Amino acid sequence: MSDATSGLLTIAVLVALLAAAYVPLGDYMARVLTSTRHLRVERTVYRLTGVDPAAEQGARSYATSVVGFSLVSVVVLMAILLGQAHLPMSRDLPGMPWWMSFNTAVSFVTNTNWQSYAGESTLGFAAQMAGLAVQNFLSAAVGIAVAVALLRGFTKSRSGTLGNFWVDLTRATVRILLPLAFVAALLLVLGGVVQSFTDTTITTLAGHSQVLTGGPVASQESIKELGNNGGGFFNANSAHPFENPTALTNLLQVFLILVLPVALTRTLGTMLGNRRQGLAVLSVMGLLWSVSLAVTTWAEVGGHSAAARAAGAAMEGKETRFGEWASALFAVATTGTSTGAVNASHDSLTPAGGGAVLVNMMLGEVVPGGVGAGLYGILVMAILTVFVAGLMVGRTPELLGKKISARQMTYVALYTLTTPALVLVGTGAAIARGSTADAMGNPGGHGFSEVLYAYTSAANNNGSAFGGITVTSDFFQLTLGLAMLLGRLVPIVLVLLLAGSLAAQGKVPVTAGTLPTHTPLFVGMLVAVLVVMTGLTYFPALALGPIAEALT
Amino acid sequence: MTHLLSDLARQSLAALRLLVVMTVVLGVGYPAAVWAAGQVVADRADGQPVRLDGHVVGSRLIGQQFDGDQWFHGRPSPNDYDTLASAPSNLGPSNPDLLAGIEERRSEVAAREGVAPADVPPDALTASGSGLDPDISPAYARIQVARVARANGLPVAEVARLVTAHTDGRSLGFLGEPTVDVLGLNLAIATTVADRGGD
Known part of the structure; x- marks a missing residue:
């Protein structure tokens, strides 16, 4: 079998698996998130937490809950990281330094999982399990909660409320993420992913000393992919053989990365009572994702770089068992969602491949985006699209039975400005500092790309890196931490205010003048808006980095 | 503004309690359960x-x-x-x-x-x-x-x-x-x- 046949078959099987999960999982999530019944275990959680599950929250209260929960989570996680030496199974490692623990705590709470530390040499097992992995679940659940709150903005009419954050958070965790992560973790253990609590020092066959690092890897690995978190147990992330031992576990991981964001478009269709709308949103994501995959695969498999021509293939930074095809597939899946796990070095990707995964993030993490975050992100862009269309024909824009007026467009405009501002101001500030040149791991335009990639990844809550850059200085820890925090919470607050303003409206009837939003025409318009917005915002920065490198 | 801040303080208490409960379930119970189940294929779970x-x-x-x-x-x-x-x-x-x-x-x-x-x-x-x-x-x-x-x-x-x-x-x-x-x-x-x- 040729590599191309193997690569194409892998993609075909992945698509088939996603298609099989689409309806049952999407509808299951819709049922869970709209059900009026509480499970007994959930009632226990509410009682212990002191939450009234029947209390409905308005937009401001819902947003306060999200922000409060996130800030408390940052403080608690920071405390765990700083004080890990006092926890069991600390592997005799000291507490994390102050700024690194701030950056790491923000990183995991915001679903970014940017890593300025190396797991195997920095963290004990308790900090990984009870600190980081807990936020892997909860940050993904927060994304689902916010997406559902926005959907309720469309389904509710003349209502002052969006549901209950604590109920949404608990249900997403207990009924969706935990059972799926548990099954996936078992499959990963079967596939060879480690789940042990001992490090063993051995003498190798050739007489060297080597530590066989243990750890609760499989349990963390499954939610890392499923929740689109991406923080590796080890520094090498999913390239590490203990995290991702075979091509089979690799396919499972790519599936886990994509399954929730893809199935959530079905949840959208089901909750709105308009399944074609879910398919239209999925089509937008699928179209852009396919283009990205085609470009990256062409660049990597074709070996379009100086290093690939010198070596005979683009294998620098790639594992033998995965090769170029499965590495390109993983890279596109992990950056199109807000995962950020890697099974190959993105810094060593070809210029076009590295550029494509960078653009994936710059699209705003909507192809198909993070768990929940991708869904609310694409809905915001859909509002922008109906607005642009409305301008062209001179009609008040509508989306899904709601009028889009100046108030909604204010939130949308602020949303679309927040992340690019964080990326470009952050990159500019870093580049303006003389010491940044020393932090770059590569010379020339590629060094600039490392900085651009870092702020793009942080502000879009992706978490992958052009890893050659050294980001342990206080400046990078603080500014990347702020980019992650603001890039997460500001858009969420805006989305919830938007949802509240939509829920307060009555429904407008569909007329002959209403632009249908489930048609190929609208899919094309939404794709165009995404591409034009991203291009206008980032083309100059891209030209200095990957485009310059690809052309030289 | 004071209302928002007092609401934030109240919500944060709920957040802290939920975090403690979830840490026990997701941070201790879940990895322990995966470890226990993994003992069926202990050789694989051990690398x-x-x-x-x-x-x-x-x-x-x-x-x-x-x-x-x-x-x-x-x-x-x-x-x-x-x-x-x-x-x-x-x-x-x-x-x-x-x-x-x-x-x-x-x-x-x-x-x-x-x-x-x-x-x-x-x-x-x-x-x-x-x-x-x-x-x-x-x-x-x-x-x-x-x-x-x-x-x-x-x-x-x-x-x-x-x-x-x-x-x-x-x-x-x-x-x-x-x-x-x-x-x-x-x-x-x-x-x-x-x-x-x-x-």
Whole structure:
């Protein structure tokens, strides 16, 4: 079998698996998130937490809950990281330094999982399990909660409320993420992913000393992919053989990365009572994702770089068992969602491949985006699209039975400005500092790309890196931490205010003048808006980095 | 504003309580349950240790540093297969250091194996994504057969047979790339040499 046949078959099987999960999982999530019944275990959680599950929250209260929960989570996680030496199974490692623990705590709470530390040499097992992995679940659940709150903005009419954050958070965790992560973790253990609590020092066959690092890897690995978190147990992330031992576990991981964001478009269709709308949103994501995959695969498999021509293939930074095809597939899946796990070095990707995964993030993490975050992100862009269309024909824009007026467009405009501002101001500030040149791991335009990639990844809550850059200085820890925090919470607050303003409206009837939003025409318009917005915002920065490198 | 702040304070208390409950369930109960279930396949959960004379000498999954003519060599590793520092080189695709390194390795490997520089496969010239890659391509194993056979006083055909025995096809017949397990192969070589020495 040729590599191309193997690569194409892998993609075909992945698509088939996603298609099989689409309806049952999407509808299951819709049922869970709209059900009026509480499970007994959930009632226990509410009682212990002191939450009234029947209390409905308005937009401001819902947003306060999200922000409060996130800030408390940052403080608690920071405390765990700083004080890990006092926890069991600390592997005799000291507490994390102050700024690194701030950056790491923000990183995991915001679903970014940017890593300025190396797991195997920095963290004990308790900090990984009870600190980081807990936020892997909860940050993904927060994304689902916010997406559902926005959907309720469309389904509710003349209502002052969006549901209950604590109920949404608990249900997403207990009924969706935990059972799926548990099954996936078992499959990963079967596939060879480690789940042990001992490090063993051995003498190798050739007489060297080597530590066989243990750890609760499989349990963390499954939610890392499923929740689109991406923080590796080890520094090498999913390239590490203990995290991702075979091509089979690799396919499972790519599936886990994509399954929730893809199935959530079905949840959208089901909750709105308009399944074609879910398919239209999925089509937008699928179209852009396919283009990205085609470009990256062409660049990597074709070996379009100086290093690939010198070596005979683009294998620098790639594992033998995965090769170029499965590495390109993983890279596109992990950056199109807000995962950020890697099974190959993105810094060593070809210029076009590295550029494509960078653009994936710059699209705003909507192809198909993070768990929940991708869904609310694409809905915001859909509002922008109906607005642009409305301008062209001179009609008040509508989306899904709601009028889009100046108030909604204010939130949308602020949303679309927040992340690019964080990326470009952050990159500019870093580049303006003389010491940044020393932090770059590569010379020339590629060094600039490392900085651009870092702020793009942080502000879009992706978490992958052009890893050659050294980001342990206080400046990078603080500014990347702020980019992650603001890039997460500001858009969420805006989305919830938007949802509240939509829920307060009555429904407008569909007329002959209403632009249908489930048609190929609208899919094309939404794709165009995404591409034009991203291009206008980032083309100059891209030209200095990957485009310059690809052309030289 | 004061209302918002007092609301934030009240909500934060609920947040803290929920976090404690969830930490017990997700941070302790869940990984412990996965560990317990994993004991059914304890060898896999423990990282597939490889033993020689009852001693663990490595993991099937983790590459090792092999120098010297008697061994099959793995891929270049930026960290010499140090599991406490797993990492790729992160050298960019146009980095002059990487290009020079590739050329240097090409002449080294060609000289070591006695093959034309053009016949050195890409995985022999490039570092992996983890620095711990346990595998090499069948092509890289093939060009090492003659040297390993010579250094160990083994027939070339015997070494070639061992290479074939330690070559894995694509997972499920179509996933990923064919690989040669370097540690397993070297272990087989060492065992074969020891057996012949004992005759």
